[in-house]
Amino acid sequence: MKLSVIPNRLVDIAFLLVLPCVNAQASLPALNGSSTCGAECQELVPLAIAYEHSAHAHYPLDDFYSIPSNFTPSMEPGTLLSVETHTNLTNYTVPSSLTMSRIMYTSMSLNGTIVPASAFVLWPYAPFEYNVGKTSKTASGKFPMVAWAHGTAGLFAACAPSNYRSLQYQFMTSYSLAIEGFAVVATDYAGLGVTTLPNGEQSHAYLAGAAGANDVAYAVEATRKAFPAQFEPEGPFVTMGHSQGGNVAWAFAERQAHTKVSGYLGTITISPPMRVIDELNAALQTIATTTIPIASLPLWVTTIIGLQPIIIAGITAVFPSYNYSGMSPIAYDRYQNVVKPLQGCLPTNSLAYADVTDFAIPGWTNDSIVQQWQDQYHVSGREFQGPLLIIAGSNDVISIDQLSSGINASCDASCDQSLEAYVYNDMEHFPVIQASRIKWMSWIKDKFTGNSKSDGSCGKMTTVQGFNTNYTIQSQAANWLVGWTNSSLGWEESL
Ligand SMILES: *[C@@H]1O[C@H](CO)[C@@H](O)[C@H](O)[C@H]1NC(C)=O
Ligand SMILES: *[C@@H]1O[C@H](CO)[C@@H](O)[C@H](O)[C@H]1NC(C)=O
Ligand SMILES: *[C@@H]1O[C@H](CO)[C@@H](O)[C@H](O)[C@H]1NC(C)=O
Ligand SMILES: *[C@@H]1O[C@H](CO)[C@@H](O)[C@H](O)[C@H]1NC(C)=O
Ligand SMILES: *[C@@H]1O[C@H](CO)[C@@H](O)[C@H](O)[C@H]1NC(C)=O
Numbered sequence: 001m002k003l004s005v006i007p008n009r010l011v012d013i014a015f016l017l018v019l020p021c022v023n024a025q026a027s028l029p030a031l032n033g034s035s036t037c038g039a040e041c042q043e044l045v046p047l048a049i050a051y052e053h054s055a056h057a058h059y060p061l062d063d064f065y066s067i068p069s070n071f072t073p074s075m076e077p078g079t080l081l082s083v084e085t086h087t088n089l090t091n092y093t094v095p096s097s098l099t100m101s102r103i104m105y106t107s108m109s110l111n112g113t114i115v116p117a118s119a120f121v122l123w124p125y126a127p128f129e130y131n132v133g134k135t136s137k138t139a140s141g142k143f144p145m146v147a148w149a150h151g152t153a154g155l156f157a158a159c160a161p162s163n164y165r166s167l168q169y170q171f172m173t174s175y176s177l178a179i180e181g182f183a184v185v186a187t188d189y190a191g192l193g194v195t196t197l198p199n200g201e202q203s204h205a206y207l208a209g210a211a212g213a214n215d216v217a218y219a220v221e222a223t224r225k226a227f228p229a230q231f232e233p234e235g236p237f238v239t240m241g242h243s244q245g246g247n248v249a250w251a252f253a254e255r256q257a258h259t260k261v262s263g264y265l266g267t268i269t270i271s272p273p274m275r276v277i278d279e280l281n282a283a284l285q286t287i288a289t290t291t292i293p294i295a296s297l298p299l300w301v302t303t304i305i306g307l308q309p310i311i312i313a314g315i316t317a318v319f320p321s322y323n324y325s326g327m328s329p330i331a332y333d334r335y336q337n338v339v340k341p342l343q344g345c346l347p348t349n350s351l352a353y354a355d356v357t358d359f360a361i362p363g364w365t366n367d368s369i370v371q372q373w374q375d376q377y378h379v380s381g382r383e384f385q386g387p388l389l390i391i392a393g394s395n396d397v398i399s400i401d402q403l404s405s406g407i408n409a410s411c412d413a414s415c416d417q418s419l420e421a422y423v424y425n426d427m428e429h430f431p432v433i434q435a436s437r438i439k440w441m442s443w444i445k446d447k448f449t450g451n452s453k454s455d456g457s458c459g460k461m462t463t464v465q466g467f468n469t470n471y472t473i474q475s476q477a478a479n480w481l482v483g484w485t486n487s488s489l490g491w492e493e494s495l
């Protein structure tokens with residue numbers, strides 16, 4: 001069965017992003033170790049790596065990400081390790097009037113190990129004036145906070161969004177939220193940005209939401225410690241995430257049910273994967289039983305198939321003894337001998353597997369460790385603290401039917417909590433962020449002004465019909481093209 005649709009679509013996108021701005025090197029020494037990286041792979045991977053390096057604020061990572069000598073694994077989680085109060089924005093595309101800080105702090109991994117993690121804080125010019133949760137009159141002038149959980153960036157240290165020129169989600173979320181007056185506190189997630197593992201190994205617990213939820217929670221607490229003049233100690237915040245970060249944000253709402261971060265006003269989750277192994281099995285089952293050409297199957301089927309190698313790497317980060325055993329030989333070779341030596345992020349990941357159709361060994365999802373991973377770390381179907389706003393597109397990479405099951409299971413577990421869902425007709429994974437912006441931006445503002453319009457019920461799902469949806473450009477990747485240019489090339493940006 002040929003699964004070329006996924007890589008090809010991603011290749012198109014990558015070419016769109018790559019060709020105008022970089023000159024690819026002919027080859028990279030690191031590719032020599034691979035026994036399967038043939039002509040296509042040899043040609044594409046350097047393009048991806050060159051694009052990535054051009055998209056990173058610092059390559060290699062700057063000293064900010066070195067673990068300070070005062071770090072010890074016996075620290076409490078939420079300890080502030082270092083603060084860069086004013087990040088030099090020369091190498092970023094951060095809009096004028098906004099500013100940025102970076103912090104390093106301690107988080108807790110799923111097995112209880114204390115790990116260092118990094119985050120950025122994106123500052124508005126002036127705060128959106130909020131009136132909930134104020135502890136005193138002196139709170140005026142303090143900043144309302146949105147704790148942002150990012151989508152898939154990759155598995156390695158270099159893939160930290162705080163090191164992306166555009167902070168990864170640029171105007172789609174981070175820049176827009178800050179322009180509206182919210183301080184955006186965005187963890188990179190443990191394992192990205194900072195790593196305690198040697199030899200380029202990865203420790204990022206990809207798609208195990210509870211790990212990211214810890215990273216978000218301790219980022220909020222550490223940021224309050226870092227900037228006591230800007231945030232109240234228990235000041236109000238909303239959690240928000242997309243894709244992988246939608247999974248993390250939902251896990252954060254579940255964490256709130258048992259381990260509270262004070263000041264919580266609610267969670268927005270956009271396009272969240274929930275029970276990843278079940279979702280993958282449903283996709284595999286669809287492919288096995290359909291006569292429809294793969295290229296015509298819905299995105300929720302085709303996308304997760306191509307994600308199998310990084311899902312397997314994510315499981316290995318949580319259960320090292322699993323040791324990548326679900327990967328097919330070719331996927332293992334590409335992972336170990338192409339992506340890992342290059343410390344490649346999402347673009348490299350897409351192109352390194354572009355000619356691969358056989359991502360995993362048959363039946364790998366039946367392995368008991370894989371099942372345990374899903375049982376312990378899925379989101380949905382657990383108690384949570386609302387209000388929870390769930391957003392997805394009808395052509396998203398998650399199935400709306402699976403989303404409906406997840407919502408029903410969560411409302412069974414926490415029927416007294418507010419949960420409302422909106423499905424944006426015809427929208428794909430990134431376009432839905434823009435399509436729903438009116439909804440989520442006003443939802444956030446309403447929470448900070450105590451102007452909540454929700455009826456408090458759990459599980460209502462509303463379909464939103466868009467205008468002219470057949471005539472918009474759907475894009476499987478983020479399509480706000482924010483270019484970076486250095487100061488001597490400012491003319492490139494003139495209107
Ligand atoms: C990798 O291959 C290139 C030619 O394709 C060669 O020039 C280079 O020396 C090789 N590097 C290593 C480390 O073997
Ligand atoms: C910007 O990036 C360049 C090239 O990586 C680096 O030499 C320089 O130090 C960076 N500037 C700042 C202010 O971080
Ligand atoms: C940022 O770094 C550049 C050098 O890369 C320097 O010229 C500039 O003054 C710095 N900006 C600030 C605000 O410190
Ligand atoms: C515990 O988690 C850390 C961080 O993810 C990881 O490096 C370590 O290997 C894990 N230990 C065990 C015994 O699983
Ligand atoms: C994982 O598998 C590789 C290749 O089979 C082997 O060399 C390595 O020792 C294994 N590591 C662990 C932790 O089992």
Ligand SMILES: *[C@@H]1O[C@H](CO)[C@@H](O)[C@H](O)[C@H]1NC(C)=O
Nearest residue numbers: 281361362363364365366367
């Ligand atoms: C995986 O488990 C399912 C359900 O238990 C079973 O139907 C299927 O045959 C198994 N697949 C393999 C390859 O073992």
Ligand SMILES: *[C@@H]1O[C@H](CO)[C@@H](O)[C@H](O)[C@H]1NC(C)=O
Nearest residue numbers: 401402403404405406408459
């Ligand atoms: C979820 O519950 C609603 C209301 O009871 C129902 O209409 C819907 O079919 C359920 N979804 C699934 C996937 O069972």
Ligand SMILES: *[C@@H]1O[C@H](CO)[C@@H](O)[C@H](O)[C@H]1NC(C)=O
Nearest residue numbers: 426466467468469470471472
């Ligand atoms: C949009 O396109 C679909 C598929 O081609 C078609 O079935 C539908 O009628 C179109 N809708 C409108 C409003 O043109």
Ligand SMILES: *[C@@H]1O[C@H](CO)[C@@H](O)[C@H](O)[C@H]1NC(C)=O
Nearest residue numbers: 090484485486487488489490
């Ligand atoms: C800006 O980019 C141009 C073209 O790549 C380069 O020649 C120049 O040295 C760069 N200037 C700075 C200040 O980095």
